[in-house]
Amino acid sequence: MPAQLGSCAGIAVPGRAPPPSRGRHRPYPHPVTTTAPLLPALTARVRAQAHARSAACPCGAATLADRPDATVVRHGEVVAKAHAPGTDADALAHRLAFTARLPGVLLPPLAPAPAELHGRLVTCWPYGTPVDPDDPDAAPWEAAGALLARLHRTPAPATLPPMRGPAKAAAALARLRRSAPRHPDAAPVLRAWAALPAWARGEDAMPDTGTPCHGDFHLGQLVRHPTAGGPWLLIDVDDLGRGVPAWDLARPAAWYACGLLPPDEWTRFLAAYRAAGGPAVPPAGDPWPALDVPARALTAQTAARALAKAVAAGRPLDEVERCLVDACARMPSVAPGGPA
Amino acid sequence: MHCPKCHAPMHTYNRNGVQIEQCSGCRGIFLDYGELESLTRLESQWAQPAPPPPAAPQAYPAAPAPAWGAPHGGHGHHGHNRHKSFGHMLFSS
Numbered sequence: 001m002p003a004q005l006g007s008c009a010g011i012a013v014p015g016r017a018p019p020p021s022r023g024r025h026r027p028y029p030h031p032v033t034t035t036a037p038l039l040p041a042l043t044a045r046v047r048a049q050a051h052a053r054s055a056a057c058p059c060g061a062a063t064l065a066d067r068p069d070a071t072v073v074r075h076g077e078v079v080a081k082a083h084a085p086g087t088d089a090d091a092l093a094h095r096l097a098f099t100a101r102l103p104g105v106l107l108p109p110l111a112p113a114p115a116e117l118h119g120r121l122v123t124c125w126p127y128g129t130p131v132d133p134d135d136p137d138a139a140p141w142e143a144a145g146a147l148l149a150r151l152h153r154t155p156a157p158a159t160l161p162p163m164r165g166p167a168k169a170a171a172a173l174a175r176l177r178r179s180a181p182r183h184p185d186a187a188p189v190l191r192a193w194a195a196l197p198a199w200a201r202g203e204d205a206m207p208d209t210g211t212p213c214h215g216d217f218h219l220g221q222l223v224r225h226p227t228a229g230g231p232w233l234l235i236d237v238d239d240l241g242r243g244v245p246a247w248d249l250a251r252p253a254a255w256y257a258c259g260l261l262p263p264d265e266w267t268r269f270l271a272a273y274r275a276a277g278g279p280a281v282p283p284a285g286d287p288w289p290a291l292d293v294p295a296r297a298l299t300a301q302t303a304a305r306a307l308a309k310a311v312a313a314g315r316p317l318d319e320v321e322r323c324l325v326d327a328c329a330r331m332p333s334v335a336p337g338g339p340a
Numbered sequence: 341m342h343c344p345k346c347h348a349p350m351h352t353y354n355r356n357g358v359q360i361e362q363c364s365g366c367r368g369i370f371l372d373y374g375e376l377e378s379l380t381r382l383e384s385q386w387a388q389p390a391p392p393p394p395a396a397p398q399a400y401p402a403a404p405a406p407a408w409g410a411p412h413g414g415h416g417h418h419g420h421n422r423h424k425s426f427g428h429m430l431f432s433s
Contacts, residue, residue, distance in 0.1 A: 136422060136430050168433065220431035256403070259410025260426050267403050286404045295406065302429065320425040323410060330408040 038118045039066060042082050043073050045117060049110070049124055050075035070238075071120075077127045077227075078110065082120040083238060089114065091161040092121055095237040098160050098212065105150045106240075107225055107233040128223025128233065139219050141252075141265055143232035145272030148217065151234065152245040152278050156212040163215040163243030165294075166202035169301035173201075176304040180311040188329035189307060193300040196336060199244075200297045206243045211279065215239030217248045245280035249273065249287075250294030254302065257295055258323045292337040299327050343368060355379070 043061055064072040069084040083092060092114050099106040110124040131139055173193050180186050198204035214221065216239040224230045252269050255261035274283055281287035288295075303324035310317050317325065341350050341361065348365025358378045361370040371379075 131431070133427070133431050136427050139430070216433050218431055218433065255426075255429070257406050257409035260423075260429070263403050270403070288404055288406050292406055296408070305433075318423075318425045320423050320429065327408055327410065334407040 038071055038082055038120055039063065039073070041118050042071055042080050042122065043075070045115075045122065046073050046075045046078050046080035046124065049080070050078035074127055079125045079127050080122055081125065082117065082122050083114070085120065087121050087238070088161075089121055091241075092123075092237070094157075094159045094161055095240045096123060098157060098240065099237050102151065102154060104231070105147050105154070105234060106237070107223060107235045123237075125235070126225055127227065128225035128230070128235065129227040130223050131219045133220075136219060139265070140222060140232050141269040142272040144217070144219075144222060145269045145274075145278070146276040147222075147232065147234050148214065148245075148248045148280075149273045149276035149278030151214060152211050152248070152280060153276075154212050156210050156242045160212060161241045162206065162209070163213040163241035163247065164239035165213070165215045165243065165247045166200055166206070166297065168202075168216065168239060169200075169297050170202035172301045172304040172308070176308050179308045183307065183311060185307055185317065185325045186304075188325060189300055189303045192296060192328035192331040193304070195332060196293060196297055196300070200293050208244045209242045211242060211245045213241065213243045213245050214248050215241060215243065218251055244294060245278070246290045247294045247298075249278075249280055250291055250298045251302075253287075253291045253295040254298040254327075258299060258327045260320060260323055289337050296331055296336060299324055299331075303328050341370075344370075358382070 043063070047061060062074045064074055064079065066072075071082040073080055096109055096114060097112065100108050100112055102108075107125060107128055110126060114121040114123050116122070173190070176186055176189065193201065199206045214234055214236075216236060217234075221234055221236050222232050223235050225233055249270070252261055252266055256263065256266035270281070270287060274281065277283075281290045303321070306317065306321040306324060310321060342348065343350055343363035343365060345368055346363060346366045348363050350361040350363050350370060352359055352361050354360075358375050359372065360375060362368070363370075
């Protein structure tokens with residue numbers, strides 16, 4: 001059930017580990033422990049939290065994810081997440097503190113600070129019901145647009161780190177360069193990426209540093225809490241931070257532009273965002289001057305990720321993945337718009 | 341005036357600009373000369389076909405899309421049956 005996991009990117013890039021954290025937290029040792037000892041310890045942690053009043057566990061545990069960048073386990077109503085090795089402890093603490101202040105928008109953590117377990121930072125969360133991956137037609141596009149608008153309208157504290165969207169996209173492109181530099185479909189993706197402004201490639205500061213952004217929005221980042229009919233909330237704080245709010249709209253925008261997301265779903269999402277006063281795009285008229293650069297970046301990121309996975313699996317691109325590469329190939333004929 | 345049928349007092353009302361008298365007892369209605377024609381005329385105007393409604397909007401108004409987007413305004417591979425690969429993409433970073 002990957003939907004509860006939040007981010008599934010976080011591709012590790014050798015030589016581009018996050019900068020060492022300051023303050024009382026020490027950088028985590030590298031290479032970190034494998035998940036083998038972590039998983040039972042994390043399971044014990046979440047079990048202890050979920051069933052604090054009883055030695056018996058009535059619910060049965062579930063490992064929701066065990067990936068290199070995140071291990072997520074659930075016991076009852078509690079979910080524990082071990083964040084990616086090398087996660088900046090201070091940055092995560094600031095992201096967590098901001099999340100705790102927006103309980104109607106972001107799922108609030110159970111504890112205000114991350115704990116440490118087997119060299120990994122661990123946070124605990126209430127369990128929320130995700131969007132059903134088998135029924136994406138039931139996706140709550142209106143709620144998603146309204147939640148992002150409310151997030152973007154919140155003043156960003158200066159302590160909030162930068163949003164990690166461009167850095168994550170850069171990591172996906174770096175992975176493509178390593179894994180399939182000479183693949184014929186890599187060239188248009190790399191060209192489209194190279195034409196983007198430096199901020200969108202994670203190589204310069206973003207032109208907006210005052211707006212809190214989710215940084216990795218997709219349908220897996222929404223849960224209902226409380227689980228029975230509760231409101232939709234955003235989850236996954238790993239990429240949360242100050243940045244260009246159009247980035248949070250840009251993944252659905254890219255899907256729509258590539259002909260993958262039906263126009264009505266895109267329109268519902270955008271209309272709800274505008275109705276809730278979201279500042280990323282003008283309240284009316286053509287939103288694309290604001291969306292163009294982030295949507296190109298997300299298209300290139302998604303294409304790079306798809307191509308690297310296809311090459312690793314020794315298979316050709318499927319027709320959806322082909323749409324992304326084709327869109328990248330068309331980009332050079334139109335100069336990027338929006339903030340330079 | 342009083343009702344010619346039950347002799348109860350009649351009260352005057354205005355219906356669409358036409359003065360009519362209604363009996364407070366038997367609820368019968370008395371129309372002066374020309375008032376029936378006035379009501380008939382009003383009725384025929386009411387029954388006339390309404391002006392044609394504006395052209396039915398498209399199922400979804402054409403949303404703007406970037407020039408590098410898929411041809412035909414973004415009507416690419418979506419459809420009634422969503423592609424499995426895209427279904428997964430909706431939930432992925």
